[in-house]
Amino acid sequence: MANNVIQLDRIFAALADPTRRAIVMRLCDGEASVGELADPFDMALPSFMKHIHVLEMSGLVQSEKAGRVRTCRLRPEAMVGAEDWLQHQRAIWEARLDRFEAYVMKLKKEKTERPAPKRPSAPKKGKA
Amino acid sequence: MANNVIQLDRIFAALADPTRRAIVMRLCDGEASVGELADPFDMALPSFMKHIHVLEMSGLVQSEKAGRVRTCRLRPEAMVGAEDWLQHQRAIWEARLDRFEAYVMKLKKEKTERPAPKRPSAPKKGKA
DNA sequence: CCTATAGTTAGCGTCATGGCTAACAATGTA
DNA sequence: TACATTGTTAGCCATGACGCTAACTATAGG
Numbered sequence: 001m002a003n004n005v006i007q008l009d010r011i012f013a014a015l016a017d018p019t020r021r022a023i024v025m026r027l028c029d030g031e032a033s034v035g036e037l038a039d040p041f042d043m044a045l046p047s048f049m050k051h052i053h054v055l056e057m058s059g060l061v062q063s064e065k066a067g068r069v070r071t072c073r074l075r076p077e078a079m080v081g082a083e084d085w086l087q088h089q090r091a092i093w094e095a096r097l098d099r100f101e102a103y104v105m106k107l108k109k110e111k112t113e114r115p116a117p118k119r120p121s122a123p124k125k126g127k128a
Numbered sequence: 129m130a131n132n133v134i135q136l137d138r139i140f141a142a143l144a145d146p147t148r149r150a151i152v153m154r155l156c157d158g159e160a161s162v163g164e165l166a167d168p169f170d171m172a173l174p175s176f177m178k179h180i181h182v183l184e185m186s187g188l189v190q191s192e193k194a195g196r197v198r199t200c201r202l203r204p205e206a207m208v209g210a211e212d213w214l215q216h217q218r219a220i221w222e223a224r225l226d227r228f229e230a231y232v233m234k235l236k237k238e239k240t241e242r243p244a245p246k247r248p249s250a251p252k253k254g255k256a
Numbered sequence: 257c258c259t260a261t262a263g264t265t266a267g268c269g270t271c272a273t274g275g276c277t278a279a280c281a282a283t284g285t286a
Numbered sequence: 287t288a289c290a291t292t293g294t295t296a297g298c299c300a301t302g303a304c305g306c307t308a309a310c311t312a313t314a315g316g
Contacts, residue, residue, distance in 0.1 A: 005146055008143075008146075008149070009144055009145070009146060010144075012140050012141070012143040012144035013140070013141070013144035013273095015136075015140040015210075015213075015214075016137055016138075016140035016141035016144055017137070017273090017274085018133055018136075018137060019274090021136070021213070024217060025217060025220075028217050028220040028221045028224060029220070029224065030224065033292085034292075034293065035291090035292065035293085043274095043275075043276095044275075044276060044277075045292085045293070045294090046275090046276080046277085046293090046294075046295085046296095047274065047275050047276070049293075049294075050273085050274070050275085051274085054273090065293085067282090067283060067284075067292090068281095068282060068283045068284070068291070068292045068293065069283095069291095069292070069293085070292085070293065074221060076217075076218055076221045079214055079217065079218060080218075082143075082210075082214055083211065083214040083215065083218070085143075085149070086143075086207055086210055086211040086214070087211065089152060089153060089156050089204075089207065090204055090207060090208075090211065092153075092156040092157070093156045093202060093204045094204075096156065096157065096158065141303095145303090145304090147304095161262085162262075162263070163261090163262060163263085171304095171305075171306095172305075172306060172307075173262085173263070173264090174263090174264075174265085174266095174305090174306080174307085175304065175305050175306070177263075177264075178303085178304070178305090179304090182303090193263085195262090195312090195313060195314075196261070196262045196263070196311095196312060196313040196314070197261095197262065197263085197313090198262080198263070
């Protein structure tokens with residue numbers, strides 16, 4: 001319970017940094033060594049490693065060392081927690097909103113369908 | 129561009145705090161004054177006001193003052209940015225996962241004896 | 257006018273974050 | 287064995303986050 005909350009804290013905090021979001025994006029393309037990940041960034045390695053560490057603490061990233069190379073990969077399950085929280089809030093909001101206002105609906109129409117996740121637990125927000 | 133990124137920073141950072149998430153949840157139920165919002169929290173008002181301010185800077189919350197009462201309401205459009213980012217990453221991940229599975233299928237077809245890893249890893253790291 | 261209510265401003269302490277350098281493993285490779 | 291690569295540890299600094307109290311402003315109500 002409280003554990004979950006803390007994990008949400010960590011996930012959102014991890015994603016609040018552009019360097020770390022970039023790392024996550026990069027890892028969506030496949031696993032990579034620390035060196036490969038660090039390459040695009042103009043940052044000393046120890047600083048960079050701290051970001052990796054924050055991502056690992058959040059559960060978003062997992063890494064293991066083979067020889068002298070540490071390989072990192074994404075753990076997208078972790079992201080689901082944050083995603084669900086957001087979707088849940090919006091669901092509540094929209095339910096409430098339906099009683100008297102419609103402008104967010106218009107907003108969402110402008111957004112026109114982001115792709116429906118095929119993730120099992122996705123509530124699918126069936127566009128009520 | 130960079131502006132969006134900064135806004136993402138702020139939104140995720142705002143959501144990284146349990147007090148602020150609780151405020152957002154509360155506001156999903158409808159607008160409320162600062163005092164009403166602060167009531168459940170064992171926190172001095174000035175501290176609490178900082179949270180409100182962070183939420184406003186992130187765009188998640190909007191407030192206006194009438195008389196001596198400041199009323200806050202949610203601006204869920206702001207949340208959509210974060211939600212989209214997460215969904216987008218997961219979409220990329222899943223697309224990659226599909227490619228990977230296809231790759232493994234191919235591998236298995238070519239070398240019938242090779243076992244498929246249960247966990248996705250990069251089919252090929254660019255940067256040979 | 258006087259007082260209670262509702263926020264606000266100012267200022268402080270402490271800890272976390274994000275960056276750095278320098279020096280140290282540990283592992284491949286010639 | 288010696289050298290280069292790849293991370294890692296330790297320690298420093300500046301800034302920001304998050305909490306507090308005290309004192310202040312501005313309305314609402316009696």
